[in-house]
Amino acid sequence: MISSLRGPVTHVGLNSAVIDVNGVGLQILATPQTLAGLRVGEQASVATALIVREDSMTLFGFEDADQREVFETLLAVSGVGPRLALAVLAVHAPEAIRVAAAAGDDKAFSKVPGIGPKGARRIVLELAGKLVPLDAVPGTPRQAWQGQVLTAMMGLGWSEKDAGAAIDAAVDEAPEIAATGDVGQILKLTLRRLGQDGARSSARTTVGS
Incomplete structure (x- = not known):
């Protein structure tokens, strides 16, 4: 599994970027927020998730391992593929997703393009107990x-x-x-x-x- 990439950025597009790793240009798909932090010619380090299908191998890039963890958890939800999971992260930060899941707030997920009311309810139900706020511990100041x-x-x-x-x-x-x-x-x-x-x-x- 390719869990991270590090190297100079050679291209930044609307929904993807290319990072040169030892002479090999590897393309990643990422959220607009992640892409906004990349600059052509500058060094970049991103966490990645490799999604393998029968006819393709696609790398998804993230600002950090926390984003990747939420992305991979979303993939376990019925009907949520990698592009839709990435769309959720494009709309909500990882902690906002955790909080919405913990609160059963399906409206938060229906704000994501491509997710309707039924899909949002399914996401909330299937994420229950899998995503919890990082600081949701009794006695937190x-x-x-x-x-x-x-x-x-x-x-x-x-x-x-x-x-x-x-x-x-x-x-x-x-x-x-x-x-x-x-x-x-x-x-x-x-x-x-x-x-x-x-x-x-x-x-x-x-x-x-």
Whole structure:
């Protein structure tokens, strides 16, 4: 298995790059974020996963081993191939994917092009217990989990201001959950809070119109 590549970058395209390894140009498929960090003529080091099919051998490149781990875990989900798994990583950071999986947030996955509501629900169900937030350990200090939840919320499309306010409101509402440091539960609570605030805002708009 080819687990990593190191060498000068000779080409960077829209969805792939070529790295020269001892005179051999090896092409990798990668997310726009990973490709944005590569520069032609500069040295690069990427983690890789080699996907072998009957008619092809394709290398996928990642910024680090953590991204590759999430990619390979996604491949174990029914109906998720390497390109779709890469698309998930193009939309969400690894930790945001872990948090969404732990929280059962199928809407996060339906934001990925090519994944519909049914597919998103299947992904959440099959990832249950396989992907958990890195710091989802009881007793984690608030400042540690707060950054995790904030990052996940921003990955789901909320602004930093709105996400931060919702987290604070959720913590005030249920301090016993916040005390556990369980990122998945805190995210669920925060998302529910945002849903309630959105419903109240819509109701006020309707009444005032």
